[in-house]
Structures are given as structure tokens and as C-alpha cells.
Amino acid sequence: MLRHKVFQASLLSALLDGVYDGNLSVGELLEHGDFGLGTFNGLDGEMLVLDGICYRLRADGTVSEVDAAELTPFAVITEFTPEITLPIDHAMTRDEVVAMIESAVGTANYLFAVRVRGRFSEVETRTVVKQTKPYVGMREAVRDIPALTFADTTGTLAGFRTPLYERGISVPGGHVHYVDDAHTHGGHVIDFTIESGAVEICRGTDLELRLPLTDAFKNAQLSPDDLDEQTQVTESPG
Numbered sequence: 424m425l426r427h428k429v430f431q432a433s434l435l436s437a438l439l440d441g442v443y444d445g446n447l448s449v450g451e452l453l454e455h456g457d458f459g460l461g462t463f464n465g466l467d468g469e470m471l472v473l474d475g476i477c478y479r480l481r482a483d484g485t486v487s488e489v490d491a492a493e494l495t496p497f498a499v500i501t502e503f504t505p506e507i508t509l510p511i512d513h514a515m516t517r518d519e520v521v522a523m524i525e526s527a528v529g530t531a532n533y534l535f536a537v538r539v540r541g542r543f544s545e546v547e548t549r550t551v552v553k554q555t556k557p558y559v560g561m562r563e564a565v566r567d568i569p570a571l572t573f574a575d576t577t578g579t580l581a582g583f584r585t586p587l588y589e590r591g592i593s594v595p596g597g598h599v600h601y602v603d604d605a606h607t608h609g610g611h612v613i614d615f616t617i618e619s620g621a622v623e624i625c626r627g628t629d630l631e632l633r634l635p636l637t638d639a640f641k642n643a644q645l646s647p648d649d650l651d652e653q654t655q656v657t658e659s660p661g
Contacts, residue, residue, distance in 0.1 A: 440643040
């Protein structure tokens with residue numbers, strides 16, 4: 424097995440505590456990979472990096488490319504080199520795709536970058552909205568965000584399956600964003616059904632973690648008693 428690095432800026436627990444401003448630029452982030460997820464300062468949309476291009480996904484479903492000078496408070500990125508490819512030739516739900524991935528990799532002890540390209544009958548998203556100071560915690564920030572459903576769409580799901588032992592460091596379990604092939608709509612994925620396509624999987628073995636040098640991070644509560652509850656609420660807000 425070859426070693427494969429995953430680079431991460433800041434901690435999920437910092438984001439949950441309202442640390443929405445970082446000091447790492449998108450340009451610097453892209454020096455570490457061509458595939459990733461995250462957000463932007465002030466929670467100004469969700470981040471998706473595909474093929475070395477950084478996109479902003481907004482709550483209204485729109486997508487735009489991001490300038491290299493933009494800053495991020497949280498992001499995970501890697502050079503995507505697939506080692507497993509799984510064809511999809513019939514309709515599958517998100518749970519069925521996840522089960523197929525778990526069976527193929529055979530372990531929950533590594534981080535896996537996952538790319539799913541294909542035709543989707545529907546993709547349900549719910550995406551963060553830009554915040555203003557003084558910032559509230561993320562559980563409050565994502566409250567009452569409406570869901571969007573994209574029907575009969577062709578595009579890419581991109582995300583990470585992260586070991587449960589990384590609670591507080593990153594998003595345990597699955598964390599996925601979507602963008603269509605025209606790069607016109609997308610968001611943070613809650614659910615999907617795929618009609619046909621393929622799953623590509625890249626194993627991560629080395630984690631490089633860079634913490635922000637900000638007062639907000641220095642003073643953040645990074646080990647709350649309800650960490651698991653906060654994570655679940657913010658990943659599936661409603």
C-alpha cells in the first residue's frame with residue numbers, strides 16, 4: 424500500500440463553536456491537492472474542489488468559481504488518485520452506495536476520498552448561509568435552512584468517509600457535496616438517488632493538520648460534551 428496525504432485546515436469542533444474566520448487562502452489550499460471540501464470565511468457558502476478548481480456552492484443552489492485570495496476557516500483536500508472503481512448500472516439510494524463503498528474498502532480505519540460521477544434522479548442539498556459577526560455556533564447558524572432538490576441531473580458527488588475516531592477533528596462518517604456537469608447548481612448533500620455512473624475511491628493514510636493562528640481559535644471550546652449531537656445536527660440540519 425502506498426502512503427497518501429490528506430491536508431486539513433482547522434478542526435470541525437472549531438467550526439461548530441463559531442470559528443468561521445481562518446487565515447489560509449484558497450491559493451495556498453490548492454497547493455495541497457486537487458479534490459476537497461470545506462467552507463469560506465463567514466460560512467459564505469460550501470466549498471468544493473474538483474480537478475484543481477475551487478467552487479462556491481450557495482444556499483440558493485448556485486455555483487461560482489472562487490478567487491485564490493479567498494480565505495477558509497475549514498477545509499480538507501488531497502490529490503485524488505483512485506485505487507478502486509465501482510460501476511453503477513442500476514438505480515441506487517445513498518445508503519446502498521455507502522454500503523457498496525464500505526464493502527469494497529473493507530475497513531473503517533482509514534479516511535477515503537470518494538468521487539461519484541453519473542446521472543442522478545435526484546440530489547437533495549442543504550447549504551450554509553453567510554454569517555455576520557458576532558458569530559453564533561454552527562448549530563444555530565444552520566437552523567431553518569431550506570432544502571433544495573435537483574431532479575434528473577448529471578454531475579459529481581465528491582466527499583470523504585472519515586473514521587469515527589476523528590470526531591471533533593473532521594466530519595465522522597460521510598461528508599459530501601454535489602455539483603452538476605455545467606457547474607451551475609450544487610450544494611451540501613443530504614440524500615441522493617443515482618441512476619447510473621461510477622464510484623472512485625482514494626485511500627488517505629497521512630493527515631497533515633494546520634491550525635489557524637487566530638484569537639477565535641485560541642479561545643474556542645473544542646471539546647464540548649455534546650460534540651456528537653452538534654455534529655449530527657449540523658450535517659443534517661432541519
